Amino acid sequence: MPLGTLDRTPPPFFKQGPSALSKLMVCSALALFLMVADTRFEIAKPVRSAVAGVLYPAQWLAMRPVLAVQAATGYLQDLSSAQAGEAQARARLAELAQRAYQVEQLTLENERLRKLLELRERLSTPSMAAQVLYDAADPYTRKVVVDKGMAHGVQPGSPVTDESGVLGQVTRVHPLVSEVTLVTDRDQATPVLNARSGVRSVVYGDPSGTHGGALELRFMPSDADVQQGDLLTTSGVDGVYPSGLPVARVTKVERRADSAFSRISAQPEALAAGARHIMILQPVAGQMPTRPSDEVAAGRRGAAR
Template sequence: MPLGTLDRSPPPFFKQGPSALSKLMVFSALALFLMVADTRFKITQPLRATVGTVLYPVQWLALRPVLALRNAGEYFESLRSAQAIEAAARVKLAQQSQRANQVEQLSLENARLRKLLELRDRLSAPGQAAEVLYDAADPYTRKVIIDKGMAQGVQEGSPVIDESGVLGQVTRVHPLISEVTLITDREQSIPVMNTRTGARSVAFGDPSGAHAGALELRFMAGNADVQPGDLLTTSGVDGVYPAGLPVGKVDKVERRADSGFARIYCLPQALVDGAQHVMVLKPVSAQIPPRPVDTPAAGGKVPKKGHP
């Protein structure tokens, strides 16, 4: 076969087209043009929508195992939490049941003694349920907002309690909401009584310092009979809180030789940081008969005490 008839062109595998740099510049310019065109004219938006619609079932199927594992973990975690809450609720229910039986017996004995001594019955404290909406915006006070106001008959000064004890007092009433100042606020004070000794004192809010969110019994003598664990209840002498409501427990007693007063810190019984449902009671002063007014005697003068 003559050599002149052979095809001297290189095979397709060895054929060279445009250089790699030329291809890079062309495709980069094309990509830049497409990005600008897509940004200005949204030309690929229908294509994206179509691709997303087509791929959605695939994405849904691919996410099923992940969501199943996540839901299983959340289920077991919530199950353990629910079991722990149920156990705590059963213990508290048993304690409340025992206390209710004791209170019923004591109430019966109290009623018999009052009838024997011809004393008036204790004042009842009707109330209504409310829900905590949010905390007050002022960071220097301890207040919450509830969903009951003047339209529901809430009065300024009404005591507010939760399932564990005294939460605070209504300090401002609006038509549909009310502002409740918590007992741990620095401006709040409440007369209390030590159930072990019967001694009366006043608990003040202590929202700052090392004992933030606690109560402090002030003006107590250094040798006062107060011990950690003593239960403090409302004394009922202020005309606001009914007597016998749990307020707090003594947590720490500091007796110093250089001071005639003891530093007594108490932990509130109510959930001052997490209350959701509360009870608003009527102030005791609203049920007490008004103080009689001295009527002037003949001649316009009020007679002095001890003289006719």
């Protein structure tokens, strides 16, 4: 076959339509038109609603694992936060309780100090304030150690009081500290005067009382005028304690037919087991005039004759 008779046009299979650039421009224009139309006239809203309704079950199923993981994570986070908050609240509560106790203790100490200062103003006896450091090591005695000693002018035998009454007596003096024997000690004797009846006696520490913190009024006749509730004060005849300081209050009077003496118990007015701030007084004997000698006394008697 001659070459000139051949058909040189490509077969339909290899024929190409519009170019790719033309298609891109047409599709871009159509998309821009649809976006503008949907924005202005919302023409695609029914289509979106229909598609969303059809796809909602699939979306709901697909979100279940995600929501379950989020719920579990939130529960664990909330549990950890709640536990941490509870721990902080407990710590804060303990701190506030401790502060409340400290405030209560400071208030009580301030009240006692005010009463102690008022007592110091009422007393004409020279005195000095001191603080209890600790109890003595001997468990069979009732003694405390205070922070004032020989360097501060403390003398052996000095009476010791708190804001409520007589606490004891200085029995041993060291350079910087002193040892005070409380009125509740079994070997401590304190001359007292019944403020109601004027009866004089001596009270001793009663180790058989509650925690050893009671007093006993010994050698009182059965017919002595002593009643429950009587206030016992210092008599001032011993040369140690000033007169009129509260010592104890009678709590029990037992008159027995088989004995000539009554069994009388009393409770100390001072805080024998919990005093912290005290007042050390100068012994009354140091303030009294010296006793005249026998020669001067004999001369006075001769002059009187």
